[in-house]
Amino acid sequence: RYGPMTTPTHPLALAPVTAPPATVDGFVKEFLRELNTGQGVALSRSTVNDQYLALARTVRHYLMARWLETTRHQRETKEKAVGYLSAEYLLGRQLGNALLATDLGEIAEKAMAACGLDLVTLRAQEVEPGLGNGGLGRLAACFVDSLATMSIPCIGYGIRYEYGIFKQTFVDGRQVEQPDTWLSLGEPWGFPHPEAAVQVDFGGYTETYRDGDVERTRWVPSWNVLGLPYNYMVPGYQNGRVNTLRLWSAQATKAFDLAIFNAGDYAEAVRAQTFAENITKVLYPEDSTPQGKELRLQQQYFFVACSIRDFINQVMEPGFDLHDLPERVTFQLNDTHPVIAVPELMRILVDEHKWEWDEAWDVTKRCFAYTCHTLLPEALEVWPVDLLGRLLPRHLEIIYQINDAFLAEVRERFPNDELRARSMSIVTDYPDRSVRMAYLATVAGMKVNGVAALHSQLLADKVLPAFSEYWPEKFTNVTNGVTPRRFLRLANPWLSQLITDALGVGWVTDLDRLAELEPYAQDEDFRKAFREAKQTNKERLYALLRARDGIELSGDHLLDVMVKRLHEYKRQTLKILHIVSLYEQIIHERVDPTTITPRTVVFGAKAAPGYRLAKEIIYLINKVGETVNTDPRVAGRLQIAFPANYNVTLAEKLIPAADLSEQISLAGMEASGTGNMKFALNGALTIGTDDGANVEIRQLVGDDNFFGFGMTEPEVAALGASGYQPGSYYESNPQLKAAIDLIASGAFSGGDRNAFEPVVSNLLYHDRFMALADFASYVDAQAAVEAAYADQEAWSKMAILNVARTGFFSSDRSMRDYLSRIWRA
Ligand code: F55
Structure with a gap:
């Protein structure tokens, strides 16, 4: 074709x-x-x-x-390709990137x-096409950019959601979601290819039949939809290469399939025809707690079935031998969302091509590799067996068979160790009978990787310990990266020009060359030019916020930025406690306001629409902002901005303007973070915990150029084990007590003492992510920030060293690591 x-x-x-x-x-x-x-x-x-x-x-x-x-x-x-399978691509605007490329x-x-x-x-x-929630989706977009720039064959496969991540608005300080109608004014980048549409089946039952003298199983589905591919260009940076991102859109099948219609459930068949298009209607907005909804499983299977079929039938030449598939592709599973691809490939080989099970398994397990992006237990995806059996009965059987064969192997290697076998079972009975998708991915994948050194360690030791003991060589790390094209060259033209003046143009595709900037930290003229670039970026940002949000920011302030999804583990509350504490100290005249470093704090964060506490935290931030910004006692010293609808487009303006990057998750909770990398590369200093890729940033830039604070992961584990009591921190730290009391007093809610009760009582009596335990250390680190910022020459040196020492975080380097550790393996 x-x-x-x-x-x-x-x-x-x-x-x-x-x-x-x-x-x-x-x-x-x-x-x-x-x-x-x-x-x-x-x-x-x-x-x-x-x-x-x-x-x-x-x-x-x-x-x-x-x-x-x-x-x-x-x-x-016929070079080997990467088939990147991701339910999300958070692309950002395309035009500027295409002009650059x-x-x-x-x-x-x-x-x-x-x-x-x-x-x-x-x-x-x-x-912007916002077809992702946050870090995971943006990572996929960075990776396909790097692969194209490095001329590595890759097809990115995903879903063309009609509505991407919701548009966030604030009404009286509370988040209100609006649909993201990104297609409504026309979308010039996607090429529909109806001639390459793929049929995807669902439902029904399985039956056995005789095929000569073998007994075989077949799936008799009850309904189907059509997957319509839209191709998007992924241009490499000025290298003449354009890879493809293929996003699938669900359509009703045109011809009513009479056979299925008559054999199956009438109502079910009609419903399927009518509601086919629902499958790709909307992106699920949860970024950490997967919704075990049937529609979400439909989305996952839909795009994965389309993609595997497309790769085998359209990308590979006609007559190609499927035994060679592992030599021609690695399907990289971006988290567990596409893991249903594993039983799908088995089904194609065993049922459609009539291969022996072992032969099919040997090929399948060499085709997949799995990347994990979390450590939170509630984020690990499980699918109830009854739901799977209803939607994909044949796949459920195959999963059982994979599990049976695997557990037999485990029992053979560890006889009389039934506890071990059970702990490794893909299918679990507790709390309900369900399939653990991360286990399936681990059993089927040739490699399993975490996304930062610390995360990969914890993944092997704490989340999948039995598996990493069983297959130590399967586990590896690839630290995340970000594309320097979008997040440095495009987003920060002034700093880019400075770098190019110093180093020439090569750094855009060879970010290790930023190391050559190191001596410029000692160059007074360069530092001055660096500060001017930062100032220009701040003015550009303030102009944008004025036009976009009617936010008026002024002054020559330290710009302190915390942008990321709203989640308890990321601890926006810790940041707000610090702000409230600064405010409290000024209004109660505990400090001389003229000694405080003037500071502008910018937040950007969407909360999952169903995440109640996260939405209460947004409300708190907005109300504190309202009060602080209108109080003459702190005028010129402290201001807060919370522009609604933080997205890639806003990030491109915010990050280059920042002086201080807030990366303050509880140690052991943030798998990597990628915003942290973008800030450092743009010359912001980090105030951060020993978590995710912060650890590596700190190692590279040096302790002197990083404001570290808080408990380490082992300390967190120990405190948790000893019985954490947040109230004791409140009682024993007067500064913390004063801040929390001020929130509870109604000072930010027109006297209403109940307004923030959910947040306050959660902190005092629960505080799962130990914000109170790290408060004192955080406040000390912020004091160190203020002291350092007072010496602008010293600050500029530190900031330039951050740029010079973080070339490692280019996603080009991540791709080299995937190539050498996984895709060529
Ligand atoms: C989206 C949907 C579901 Cl069901 C679960 C999680 C997500 C999601 O968006 N996760 C996510 O963004 N994870 C982040 O991945 C980044 C890239 O690896 C990491 O840097 C970050 O630490 C992690 O939280």
Whole structure:
């Protein structure tokens, strides 16, 4: 389907497609063509949205030849590819990245100016595809960027949600969710390919039948949907490579399948036809507690079944031998969400291709590798057996068979150790009979990795100890990374220019070269230029917040930023306790306000809509902000901003402006963090716990250039084991007591003493993530921050050293690690 059916004879058909010439005139011409013949409007009558769409299509046009060429080259060379399976891709805006990748930024700017248009305005028209919740989805987007930039064959597979992560608004300080209608004004980047649609079956039952003298099983499904692929370009950075991101959209099958209709349950069949499109309607907004909803399992199986089928039937050449599949692809499982791919591949090999079980298992287990992104027990996905059996009866049987064979092996290696066998069982009976997806992924995957050194250690020791003992060589670490293209080069043009002036251009694809900046920390002129870049970024941010949110920020403040999903373990409450404490000390005249370093604190955080306490914390932050920002006693000393709807677009403006990066999760809870890396690379200093990748950041930048605080993971474990009592910290620390009392007094709620009761009582009587235990240490670290910030030359040195020493956190390096530790394994 991808190649010509017959040999072409016309000379033009043999020539490779070429991109249009990259000149301003050429660009103007293409742009006007897109506007006139694509959008169907004259420039004089066009809206900004028309102009944005035409511009996007113009850039897309320039990439097209490279895309077709990449695909052709891939089919010809048959190089091993990565099939990245992820239910989420938090892409961010596409236009700026595409202009950077094609190096068309300047030409586009001039071409738009020649048309009387402003490139910045057109870029701002784009609604970002928010097809992910947070770190996990953004990581997938960084990884596909790096793979394209490194010319590594990869297809990213995922879901084209009609509604991405909800749009957050605040009403009287409380989070209110609005649907994310990212497709409503037209979306120029996706290419639908109805000719490559895939049918996906659900429901029904299984039966055995005789096939010669073998007894076989077949699945008789009761309903099906169609998976329609949309291809998205993933351009490498100025390297002529364009990989593919293939996102699936669910459609009702056109022909009503009479056989199924008559054999199956009538109501069920009709319901399925009617509700097919629901499957890819909306992204589930929980970022840590998976919803065990049937629709979510449908989403998972839907995109995975489409993707595996697509890879085998469309990406591989016709007649390709499935025994060679492990030499041609590794399917990387981005958390457990796509793990149903394992029994799906087994089903294809055993039921459809009629392979022996062992033969199929040998191939399957060499095709998959699993990345875990959490340690929280409630985040580990399990599916009730009855739900699985109803939706995917054949897959459930296969899972049982995988488990039986695996446990037989365990019992053989450890005879008379039934406890061990049970602890490793993929299917558990407690609290309900269900399938532990992380166990399935571990048993089936050739490798299992955590996302930072500490996390991988804890994963092996605490979450999957029996498995890491059983297969020590299976467990490995790949520390996360972020793409320097989007998060440094695009987001921070001023710092980028400084770096390029010092080092030349190569650093964008070779971030280790940032190490060469080290001597510039001692250069007074460079430090001054660095501070000017930071200041420019702050002004850009303040202008944006004014226009976007009506937030007025002013002054030459320390900009202190905490942006990430709202979760108790991330401890936004610890940050708010610190702010309240600063405020309390000023208004009660415990400190001379003129001795306090002026500080602007910015929060950005969405709470899962069903996460009650998280929403109460958002309310608290907003109400504290309201009070503090209008109190003349702290004017010019302390201000708080909480712009709604933090997303990738806002991150790109916020992170480059920050002086201080808040990474304050309870040790052992944040698997890695990736925001922490983005801040350090943009020259913010970190105040952080010994958690996730913070540990590695601290090691690389040095203790002197990092504000570490709090308990270590072993200390946390010990305190937990000894019986943690938050109240004792409250009673014994007057500063902490004063802060909590002020919140409880109604000072931030117009005298209402009940307004924050859920948050306050949780802290005092529960505090699962030990914010009170780390409070004193956090306050000390913040005092050290203030002292350090007072010496701007010293601060600039530290900040520059953070940039120079964090090149390791490029996602290009992560990809090299995946290649050497997993994909080539
Ligand atoms: C989304 C859906 C479900 Cl059901 C569960 C989790 C998520 C999710 O978004 N997880 C997530 O973002 N995890 C984060 O992954 C990052 C990338 O590895 C880590 O840096 C971060 O520590 C981790 O919390």
